[in-house]
Amino acid sequence: GDSVTQMEGPVTLSEEAFLTINCTYTATGYPSLFWYVQYPGEGLQLLLKATKADDKGSNKGFEATYRKETTSFHLEKGSVQVSDSAVYFCALSDSWSNSGYALNFGKGTSLLVTP
Amino acid sequence: EAGVAQSPRYKIIEKRQSVAFWCNPISGHATLYWYQQILGQGPKLLIQFQNNGVVDDSQLPKDRFSAERLKGVDSTLKIQPAKLEDSAVYLCASSLDVQQETQYFGPGTRLLVL
Numbered sequence: 001g002d003s004v005t006q007m008e009g010p011v012t013l014s015e016e017a018f019l020t021i022n023c024t025y026t027a028t029g030y031p032s033l034f035w036y037v038q039y040p041g042e043g044l045q046l047l048l049k050a051t052k053a054d055d056k057g058s059n060k061g062f063e064a065t066y067r068k069e070t071t072s073f074h075l076e077k078g079s080v081q082v083s084d085s086a087v088y089f090c091a092l093s094d095s096w097s098n099s100g101y102a103l104n105f106g107k108g109t110s111l112l113v114t115p
Numbered sequence: 116e117a118g119v120a121q122s123p124r125y126k127i128i129e130k131r132q133s134v135a136f137w138c139n140p141i142s143g144h145a146t147l148y149w150y151q152q153i154l155g156q157g158p159k160l161l162i163q164f165q166n167n168g169v170v171d172d173s174q175l176p177k178d179r180f181s182a183e184r185l186k187g188v189d190s191t192l193k194i195q196p197a198k199l200e201d202s203a204v205y206l207c208a209s210s211l212d213v214q215q216e217t218q219y220f221g222p223g224t225r226l227l228v229l
Contacts, residue, residue: 004157032216043119044158044206044220051216089157093216101216102148102171103208105157 002027006090006106013080013113021075021109023064023090031094033057033066033073034103038087047075047088080113087111117141119221121207127227133195136224140188140209146170148218149182149192150206158206164190165212197228 007022025031035047035057048057053068062077073090090106120139128134140147145166150158161180163170166187175182179198184190194201204225208218 034216036220043222044208046217046219049217091157101146101210102160102163103150103158103218105159107155107157 002031002092002094002104004090004092004104004106006088006109009087009108009110011109011111013111015082015113015115016079017113019075019077019080019084019111021088021090021111023073023075023106025071025073025090025092027071027092027094029094031092033064034091034093035062035064035073035075036089036091036105038089038108040086044089080111082113082115085111085113119207119209119219121205121221121224123224124222125225125227127229128197129229130199131196133193134197134226135194136192136205136207136226138190138192138207138221140190140207141219143211144209144219145187145212146210147184147190148208148210149190150208152204152206152223154203161192161205194226197226199228202226202228 032051034049036044037047048059050057050066056065064075087108089108091103093101147164149161152158162172162175162182164184182192204223206223207221210218
């Protein structure tokens with residue numbers, strides 16, 4: 001079945017450091033890929049998405065490119081801020097799966113950015 | 116535009132008791148999802164509705180969990196009887212329709228079963 005694997009956390013970075021959070025997936029069909037973010041005390045928010053191979057999603061300085069050849073969707077940001085401290089979830093939806101467009105999430109990666 | 120509303124925000128019960136969670140999706144959203152998020156894990160789909168019909172409930176533990184969306188708007192998720200392992204955050208999400216992939220999440224209900 002479909003699955004998402006993302007790097008274990010927690011990740012601790014200094015402000016202005018470069019961020020990469022790795023995410024790989026397995027899917028039956030042609031999934032869409034997402035990054036969701038969960039700030040402390042808040043609900044899940046969509047950060048960015050990509051719906052087909054080679055698409056790049058971007059938002060708030062974060063980027064991720066849908067790489068079909070490596071089945072990956074790594075999240076990157078050139079310079080993190082303290083306000084980026086949150087838990088980041090990689091997810092996919094695959095219309096070919098039994099659950100249609102329901103999201104299949106990774107376990108989440110906690111990011112802490114220190115001043 | 117109002118977001119997805121959930122209540123209560125927190126609930127503490129003893130095992131074998133029953134509990135119900137309520138969700139009001141974004142106005143006009145036909146598709147509604149309930150996810151269970153156990154501490155340290157990603158959310159896992161429990162049930163998906165399209166209007167008032169069930170699209171997928173294959174991962175819902177039907178011996179103790181039930182959900183309904185009678186008028187195609189609000190939804191209720193019930194657990195009866197609760198077990199210790201049901202301690203989790205229960206997330207409700209909605210989207211315009213089943214083929215709209217962007218889901219909007221509510222704040223969740225945090226359940227602790229003692």
